[in-house]
Amino acid sequence: MPIVTLKDAIERHVRDGDSLALEGFTHLIPFAAGQEIIRQRRRDLHLIRMTPDLVYDQMIGAGCARALTFSWGGNPGVGSAHRIREAIEQGWPRPLAIREHSHAGMAAAYTAGAARLPFGLLRGYIGTDLARVNDGIRTVTCPYTGEALATVPALNPDVTILHAQKADRAGNVLISGILGAQKEAGLAARKLIVTVEEIVDDLAAPMNAVVLPHWVVTAVACVPGGAWPSYARGYYPRDNAFYIAWDDVSRDRGRFGEWLERYVLGTADFAGFIARLRADGGGP
Amino acid sequence: MTVTAARMLWNGCVCFVGIGLPSAAANLARLLHAPEIVLIYESGTIGTRPDVLPLSIGDGELAETASAVVPLPEIFAYWLQGGRIDVGFLGAAQVDRFGNLNSTVIGPYAHPKVRLPGAGGASEIAAHAKQIFVVLKQSLRSFVPTLDFVSSAGFMAGGGARAKSGAPGRGPQAIITDYGVLRPQPDTEEFALVARYETTTASAAVKATGWPLVVAPTLEVIAPPTAAELEALRALHARTQTAHSRPVKLPV
Numbered sequence: 023m024p025i026v027t028l029k030d031a032i033e034r035h036v037r038d039g040d041s042l043a044l045e046g047f048t049h050l051i052p053f054a055a056g057q058e059i060i061r062q063r064r065r066d067l068h069l070i071r072m073t074p075d076l077v078y079d080q081m082i083g084a085g086c087a088r089a090l091t092f093s094w095g096g097n098p099g100v101g102s103a104h105r106i107r108e109a110i111e112q113g114w115p116r117p118l119a120i121r122e123h124s125h126a127g128m129a130a131a132y133t134a135g136a137a138r139l140p141f142g143l144l145r146g147y148i149g150t151d152l153a154r155v156n157d158g159i160r161t162v163t164c165p166y167t168g169e170a171l172a173t174v175p176a177l178n179p180d181v182t183i184l185h186a187q188k189a190d191r192a193g194n195v196l197i198s199g200i201l202g203a204q205k206e207a208g209l210a211a212r213k214l215i216v217t218v219e220e221i222v223d224d225l226a227a228p229m230n231a232v233v234l235p236h237w238v239v240t241a242v243a244c245v246p247g248g249a250w251p252s253y254a255r256g257y258y259p260r261d262n263a264f265y266i267a268w269d270d271v272s273r274d275r276g277r278f279g280e281w282l283e284r285y286v287l288g289t290a291d292f293a294g295f296i297a298r299l300r301a302d303g304g305g306p
Numbered sequence: 307m308t309v310t311a312a313r314m315l316w317n318g319c320v321c322f323v324g325i326g327l328p329s330a331a332a333n334l335a336r337l338l339h340a341p342e343i344v345l346i347y348e349s350g351t352i353g354t355r356p357d358v359l360p361l362s363i364g365d366g367e368l369a370e371t372a373s374a375v376v377p378l379p380e381i382f383a384y385w386l387q388g389g390r391i392d393v394g395f396l397g398a399a400q401v402d403r404f405g406n407l408n409s410t411v412i413g414p415y416a417h418p419k420v421r422l423p424g425a426g427g428a429s430e431i432a433a434h435a436k437q438i439f440v441v442l443k444q445s446l447r448s449f450v451p452t453l454d455f456v457s458s459a460g461f462m463a464g465g466g467a468r469a470k471s472g473a474p475g476r477g478p479q480a481i482i483t484d485y486g487v488l489r490p491q492p493d494t495e496e497f498a499l500v501a502r503y504e505t506t507t508a509s510a511a512v513k514a515t516g517w518p519l520v521v522a523p524t525l526e527v528i529a530p531p532t533a534a535e536l537e538a539l540r541a542l543h544a545r546t547q548t549a550h551s552r553p554v555k556l557p558v
Contacts, residue, residue, distance in 0.1 A: 047349055047350075047363075047364055047378055048349055048362045048363060048364025048365070049349070049364050049366070049369075072378075073426075092424065093424060093425065093426055094423050094424045094425065094426035094427075095421075095423050095424050096422075096423030096424075098325065098361065098362035098363060098364075099325055099326070099360070099361035099362050100361070102421075102423070103423075106421075107420075107421045110418065110421045111417075111418055111419075111420075111421050122410075122424060122425075123425075124425045124426065124427070124428070124429035124430055125348060125378070125382060125425075125426050125427045125430070126382040126383075126386070126387070126427070126429070126430040127429075129378050129379040129382050129383070130379070130382075130383075132379070133379050144382075144383075144387065144430070145387055145430075145433070145434070145472070145474070146387075146429060146430050146433070147429055148429075148433045148459055148471050148472060148473045149406070149432075149433070149456065149458075149459025149462045149467075149468070149471055149473065150425065150429050150456050150457060150458060150459055151410070151415075151455050151456045151457070152425065152429065152457075155415050169472065170472065199366070199369050199375065200349045200350055200351070200364045200366075200368070200369050200375060201350060201375070201376075201377040201378065202349070202350070202364075202377070202378045203377065203378045203379055204377075205377065206377075206379055246557075246558040247556045247557075247558040250554075250556055251554075253366055255366060255369065257557065258554060258555075258556050258557060259366050259554055260361075260362065260365055260366055260554075261554040262361045262362075262365070262549070262550040262551075262552075263550065263551050263552065263553060263554070264554070265361065265362070266361075266550065266551075293558070296556065296558065306553075306554050306555060306556035
């Protein structure tokens with residue numbers, strides 16, 4: 023499989039209206055891919071992510087999304103994801119339909135999706151109001167014990183995008199560190215795009231390492247730094263200072279809009295984005 | 307509040323930790339009287355021993371200092387639903403008299419006044435941990451007669467409702483606030499104030515509660531933080547503050 027540019031991968035594989043999962047639970051969040059989707063002005067996306075984090079704050083604030091499936095939507099440890107809040111509270115920049123879960127529920131949904139089962143099963147949502155506002159959360163009676171258990175519809179995104187440490191030239195991908203539900207989300211999708219820190223001749227993966235073989239991967243692009251301000255174990259740490267500073271940037275529509283214009287829409291690619299941040303005296 | 311919460315964790319207990327005040331209390335316990343406490347974060351880090359408090363539930367140091375890092379579906383299935391957690395430590399925006407929690411919305415769900423982050427791990431932590439501790443500041447905004455939304459269940463409607471619900475864990479056994487400690491009463495399962503700090507009073511706690519707060523006939527007075535506890539907490543916060551403001555250099 024040829025290694026492509028991120029621009030090519032998004033152009034070819036992400037369509038308006040797609041359901042899209044950019045996964046990575048705090049770690050290995052594919053920020054560069056999210057920004058390229060904004061740059062290419064994709065619209066009407068159904069965004070899926072357990073924790074929308076800043077990547078969906080940016081994409082929702084940029085008007086890319088019609089719907090969001092999630093289980094926790096804040097800026098971790100800092101406060102609100104202001105663009106997501108404003109989309110839900112005020113319908114700005116456009117109305118956002120939400121399908122809300124718990125983490126355990128979404129994990130079960132991705133797991134079912136990867137196994138091509140129709141629903142995920144868990145002893146979950148007990149005594150909560152989530153089933154009242156999400157009609158996808160239902161119950162089934164155990165055929166052996168008679169216990170009522172919760173079910174969630176399987177998640178099968180049109181496209182899952184992940185960021186990982188390495189791929190080899192054949193397109194085999196190695197992920198290490200906090201794994202989240204990346205493997206499940208990757209195997210549940212119709213298409214899988216992976217951005218990586220580097221391409222190597224030999225993955226040299228230890229026996230039980232998490233490897234996505236090339237024949238389940240649709241496209242690989244080499245995007246060093248592509249998880250920033252999230253992190254890639256072995257390459258760079260989480261930029262907690264940026265997450266804290268984002269609170270002010272995204273709090274105000276105008277300020278967010280300026281940031282987006284200057285750094286995302288006004289740059290050609292992720293390298294240009296980083297270069298401009300640095301030239302302006304900020305950036306990593 | 308943090309010190310009082312930390313004291314409730316015993317050495318060797320297995321504690322599933324939420325971010326914020328719960329994380330500060332759990333890590334303080336590990337530094338003081340519970341060096342063998344097993345801390346688990348929902349990012350899949352088991353037995354983690356960070357030197358600074360994580361800003362997020364998945365900071366790198368949680369993985370680097372853990373005995374094991376497992377996928378998220380596994381942490382929720384085998385470790386939490388599998389019944390291996392002694393204490394689930396949660397925060398919330400709102401709590402009601404039965405220890406039910408709201409971290410989802412203020413106002414109606416369809417047109418929220420304030421959209422909060424959501425349930426995250428809390429729904430299943432509240433159901434499955436053998437017991438729950440809740441830590442939050444007490445005020446008329448947080449201690450409400452009726453939750454706008456139930457993100458995670460305590461004793462539900464009280465009076466035995468939880469026992470009928472199929473939730474395997476015993477539910478919330480302590481709510482720790484800046485006024486003292488509340489515990490569920492037998493039969494009603496309604497939380498009552500059972501302890502206060504030297505610097506707080508029962509009547510102040512009652513005024514900070516949006517329902518007629520039951521106060522235990524004899525109120526324990528919580529021993530103030532020792533010098534060692536205060537110093538450990540101060541140093542932890544100082545290291546954390548430094549770490550969270552450290553600039554990151556991308557090697558690109």
